[in-house]
Amino acid sequence: MKRLFSILAITCLMAIGTVNANATTLATTTATVTSVTQDDAPAEELSFHQELKKRFIEGGPGFMGIVLLCLILGLAIAIERIIFLNLSTTNTKKLTQDVEDALNSGGIEAAKEVCRNTKGPVASIFYQGLDRADEDIDAAEKAVVAYGGVQMGQLEKNVSWISLFIALAPMLGFMGTVIGMIQAFDKIEAAGDMQPSLVAGGIKVALLTTVFGLIVAIILQIFYNYIIAKIDSIVNDMEDASITLMDLLVSHKK
Numbered sequence: 001m002k003r004l005f006s007i008l009a010i011t012c013l014m015a016i017g018t019v020n021a022n023a024t025t026l027a028t029t030t031a032t033v034t035s036v037t038q039d040d041a042p043a044e045e046l047s048f049h050q051e052l053k054k055r056f057i058e059g060g061p062g063f064m065g066i067v068l069l070c071l072i073l074g075l076a077i078a079i080e081r082i083i084f085l086n087l088s089t090t091n092t093k094k095l096t097q098d099v100e101d102a103l104n105s106g107g108i109e110a111a112k113e114v115c116r117n118t119k120g121p122v123a124s125i126f127y128q129g130l131d132r133a134d135e136d137i138d139a140a141e142k143a144v145v146a147y148g149g150v151q152m153g154q155l156e157k158n159v160s161w162i163s164l165f166i167a168l169a170p171m172l173g174f175m176g177t178v179i180g181m182i183q184a185f186d187k188i189e190a191a192g193d194m195q196p197s198l199v200a201g202g203i204k205v206a207l208l209t210t211v212f213g214l215i216v217a218i219i220l221q222i223f224y225n226y227i228i229a230k231i232d233s234i235v236n237d238m239e240d241a242s243i244t245l246m247d248l249l250v251s252h253k254k
Contacts, residue, residue, distance in 0.1 A: 063173070064212060067169050067173060067209070068216075070168055071220070074223070075223070077158050078224070080158070081158065082226070086230075087119065088121055089234060090118065090119070090121075092237045092241050095118055096245075098118075099111045102114045103252050108130055108134065108252075115130065121148075121238055124151060126241065129143055133252075137246065140245075145242075152235060155231045155234060156231060159228070163224060165220055169214075170213040170216075172209070173209045173210040173214060175209075176206060176213070179206070180203065180206025180207075184203055
């Protein structure tokens, strides 16, 4: 976890440096385009990447920087969870068959050795159940249920942070919109006149914060749904494997 936060800190510093560099580049580009336009020469259209950077900088460093931070942190946690869940996925049918063969050939210790050599929560649950199999079936079943809860907690670790960033990003965007509208009306009040040029800039900035907040929420929501589906799949495998293990232990006791 410390390594993850170190990576996040470095990424944030790089992102801030990139935004500052982009701001300088955009200012230079804008000045160049303005001079070319004044000379009646055709100006080049900005690419999608350049347009995105331009709109991001126009949104203001305050709220846009916080929204970008939500995206970076949310993606970092999502990628870490996806890697962890993929490493936790086990071929349950193969593991069950190997455990059954080991029970028939070498007994409980051989089956435990198979589980020790297999990664994933299903193998860990199998090991806990086999470790209590010498006592009785009820003790093995309680161990499987208890350790299953522990493994579920490991699978769902830090997922709540992703849902927080999903909710936080559009809320920050809406807050930026409200503040931008307030600033626009302050300009109208100070000028004493309802001129479109006075409020157009403030309204544009306000809408940009909302757009980027919604984009961040959409991106993180896709990752979040994938992670939840992956967790549900692993939990279902754990439950099915637990029932199969109890059947195997009952057959082995007879």
